[in-house]
Amino acid sequence: xxxxxxxxxxxxxxxxxxxxxxxxxxxxxxxxxxxxxxxxxxxxxxxxxxxxxxxxxxxxxxxxxxxxxxxxxxxxxxxxxxxxxxxxxxxxxxxxxxxxxxxxxxxxxxxxxxxxxx
Amino acid sequence: xxxxxxxxxxxxxxxxxxxxxxxxxxxxxxxxxxxxxxxxxxxxxxxxxxxxxxxxxxxxxxxxxxxxxxxxxxxxxxxxxxxxxxxxxxxxxxxxxxxxxxxxxxx
Numbered sequence: 001x002x003x004x005x006x007x008x009x010x011x012x013x014x015x016x017x018x019x020x021x022x023x024x025x026x027x028x029x030x031x032x033x034x035x036x037x038x039x040x041x042x043x044x045x046x047x048x049x050x051x052x053x054x055x056x057x058x059x060x061x062x063x064x065x066x067x068x069x070x071x072x073x074x075x076x077x078x079x080x081x082x083x084x085x086x087x088x089x090x091x092x093x094x095x096x097x098x099x100x101x102x103x104x105x106x107x108x109x110x111x112x113x114x115x116x117x118x
Numbered sequence: 119x120x121x122x123x124x125x126x127x128x129x130x131x132x133x134x135x136x137x138x139x140x141x142x143x144x145x146x147x148x149x150x151x152x153x154x155x156x157x158x159x160x161x162x163x164x165x166x167x168x169x170x171x172x173x174x175x176x177x178x179x180x181x182x183x184x185x186x187x188x189x190x191x192x193x194x195x196x197x198x199x200x201x202x203x204x205x206x207x208x209x210x211x212x213x214x215x216x217x218x219x220x221x222x223x224x225x
Contacts, residue, residue: 031211042122042205042215043162056212091161097211107213109161 002026004110006092012116013082021077021113025094032075033093033107034067043091049075050097082117089114121145124206124216131196132224139219140190141206151182152207153191156218162205165191196223 005024013019025032031050035043036059045059051072060067064082069075079086093107124141131137143151151168166173168180168189179192189206203218 033211033213035213035215040217042207042217043213045209045212045214048211059212095211106164109163111161 004092004094004108006090006110006113008113009111010114010116012118014118015083016081017117018078018080019082019115021079021090021115023075023077023092023094023110025073025075025092026096026108029094029096029108030072031095031097031105031107032069033095034075034077035091035093035109036061037089037091037112039088046077046090079115082115084117087115087117119144120216121214122206122208122216124219126217126219128220128222130222130224133196133198135196135223136192136194137196137221138190138192139204139221140188141216141219142186142188143206143208143214144187145208145214146184146187148208150208150210151189152213153178153180153189154205154207154215156203156205158203162215165204193221196221198223198225 007022034046037043047067048056049069064080066078089112091112092110095105095107097105153165154162155165156162166175168182172181177194181190205218206216208214
């Protein structure tokens with residue numbers, strides 16, 4: 001079946017530009033996560049949605065980062081006024097976990113968006 | 119201090135060899151532990167969950183030592199296809215990843 005998809009796969013932005021990264025989770029998956037992976041590092045948690053509710057945004061590095069999932073399916077991660085330190089791979093993951101269910105359900109990752117800020 | 123620390127390697131081993139490595143984690147309250155595999159420029163994929171009693175999945179054996187807060191992974195009879203970066207992961211919904219241990223299996 002279809003996995004998690006992300007677009008664009010690659011994005012080059014000039015410093016100061018705004019970018020929007022899209023994530024299509026696996027159909028029926030309630031939980032959606034965003035992670036940031038810098039070169040040579042493991043992914044770092046950014047934010048978590050259960051359906052349309054953003055339950056944890058503790059990992060967002062600054063107020064320039066904003067994520068939404070208005071209809072509980074597709075999610076967008078927006079970065080305003082991009083900086084060079086924002087250059088990384090942005091990974092989206094989804095899991096089946098439903099409210100009250102097992103929050104440790106396997107997270108399935110998308111291929112990521114590689115963002116380069118010049 | 120990072121929440122999950124791993125030996126970055128690389129571990130360069132011949133086919134058929136056994137390779138083992140571990141990681142340590144700082145949050146003693148952690149309840150869920152995993153090993154993920156990440157191929158070059160690909161997304162992480164779950165290799166196996168790690169249980170307190172230790173568990174095996176084919177050639178892969180994972181162990182958890184809660185008292186010392188470390189997790190280990192052992193790969194027996196290494197295959198060329200095992201070449202990858204292995205990420206130690208701790209957490210429930212909010213996963214904390216180590217930086218990864220690189221394993222290269224040579225013919």
